[in-house]
Amino acid sequence: MSLSSLERARAVERPTRDAMLQRSPAVQRFWGQNKDLFKDAWTEWENAASQRNIVLDRNLYDPRLRDAIEQAWEDPTKETAVKDLWQEVFPGVYQAQFFDPEHLPVLRDYLDEVANADIPLRPPYGISLNRGGAMLDPRSEGYLAAPQFQSFYNDLMDAYMRPISRLLFPDVMGYDTQTFGFSIRWQENKDTSLRPHTDASAVTLNINLNLPGEDFSGSGVSFIDSTTRRVQSLSFTPGTALIHHGSVPHASEPITRGERYNFVLWLYGDHGQIPPQGATGGTSDPHQRWAKPSGQSDGFAPF
Numbered sequence: 311m312s313l314s315s316l317e318r319a320r321a322v323e324r325p326t327r328d329a330m331l332q333r334s335p336a337v338q339r340f341w342g343q344n345k346d347l348f349k350d351a352w353t354e355w356e357n358a359a360s361q362r363n364i365v366l367d368r369n370l371y372d373p374r375l376r377d378a379i380e381q382a383w384e385d386p387t388k389e390t391a392v393k394d395l396w397q398e399v400f401p402g403v404y405q406a407q408f409f410d411p412e413h414l415p416v417l418r419d420y421l422d423e424v425a426n427a428d429i430p431l432r433p434p435y436g437i438s439l440n441r442g443g444a445m446l447d448p449r450s451e452g453y454l455a456a457p458q459f460q461s462f463y464n465d466l467m468d469a470y471m472r473p474i475s476r477l478l479f480p481d482v483m484g485y486d487t488q489t490f491g492f493s494i495r496w497q498e499n500k501d502t503s504l505r506p507h508t509d510a511s512a513v514t515l516n517i518n519l520n521l522p523g524e525d526f527s528g529s530g531v532s533f534i535d536s537t538t539r540r541v542q543s544l545s546f547t548p549g550t551a552l553i554h555h556g557s558v559p560h561a562s563e564p565i566t567r568g569e570r571y572n573f574v575l576w577l578y579g580d581h582g583q584i585p586p587q588g589a590t591g592g593t594s595d596p597h598q599r600w601a602k603p604s605g606q607s608d609g610f611a612p613f
C-alpha cells in the first residue's frame with residue numbers, strides 16, 4: 311500500500327536541534343530533498359485536519375485598520391487615514407493596533423493545529439534557534455506551506471504591510487519587492503532574548519499574537535537611537551505591532567514569566583537590497599504606493 315504525502319512527511323527522520331544549530335550540510339539537504347513532499351503534506355493536511363473550520367481572513371485585523379486599508383485600495387488619495395493610525399513611539403519606530411484581540415484566538419488556534427500537524431517545520435535561526443517558531447515565506451526551507459495560511463500571509467504582505475511601509479518610510483519604495491517572515495515563541499528558561507542587532511530588511515513589521523489575559527513579564531523590545539544613543543524599551547499588548555527600518559538597532563529583553571508570540575515580517579528589494587543610509591526617498595504618488603509590484607520572488611532568503 312502506498313503512503314500519502316502526509317504520512318510520509320510525518321515519518322521522515324528529522325535533524326536534531328544540535329545539527330540545526332550547527333547548520334550542518336545534512337540539515338540543508340534534509341529541507342532541500344523534502345521540499346515538495348512537505349508542501350504536498352501541508353495541502354493534504356489542510357483538506358483533512360481539524361483546522362478545516364478555522365477561517366483566516368480579514369476579520370483578524372483591527373476594524374479601524376481594515377477599513378482604512380480597504381478605502382485606500384479603493385481610492386489611494388484616502389491613504390492618510392491609514393497613516394494616522396500609526397503613532398511614532400520612538401524615533402523611526404511606529405506603533406498601531408494591527409490584529410483585533412477578540413479575533414486573535416482564531417489565528418492562535420490555527421497555529422496550535424499547525425504545531426500538532428507533525429509535519430517538519432523549520433524554526434527561525436537568524437540570531438538564535440527559536441524552538442516554537444516557524445518560517446512563513448515560500449522562499450524559506452521548511453516553511454508553513456498550508457495554502458490557507460499562504461493566502462492570508464500574501465494578503466498581509468501585499469495589501470497591508472507594503473503600502474503601510476511606503477507611507478511611513480518613503481525611502482522603502484523600490485526596496486520592498488521581496489517578502490520574508492517568521493513566527494517566534496518566547497519562553498522563560500528556553501528562548502528568552504536576543505542581543506542588540508539590526509535586521510537585514512528594508513522594513514520590519516513585528517506583530518504581537520498574545521491573547522487578552524495571556525500575560526508575560528519582561529520581553530520588551532528595546533530600541534537604540536543611532537544618533538543620540540538613547541535606548542527605550544517598548545512593550546506589546548495583544549495584537550499591537552511595531553514597524554521600523556531594519557537598520558534601527560534593537561534587542562529582545564529576557565522574558566521572565568509566561569510566553570510571548572509574534573510574527574516578524576520583512577520587506578526588502580531584489581537580491582536583498584535595502585535603502586541607502588540617509589536616503590529620504592524619491593517622490594512617489596499615492597497610486598504608486600497602493601500597487602503590488604509585478605515581479606516574482608527572487609527566492610533569496612537572508613537566513
Ligand SMILES: O=C(O)CCC(=O)C(=O)O
Binds near residue numbers: 560574
Ligand atoms: O523580540 C522581538 O519581538 C524582536 C525579534 C527580532 O528583533 C528579530 O527576530 O529580529
Ligand SMILES: [Fe+2]
Binds near residue numbers: 560
Ligand atoms: Fe530584529
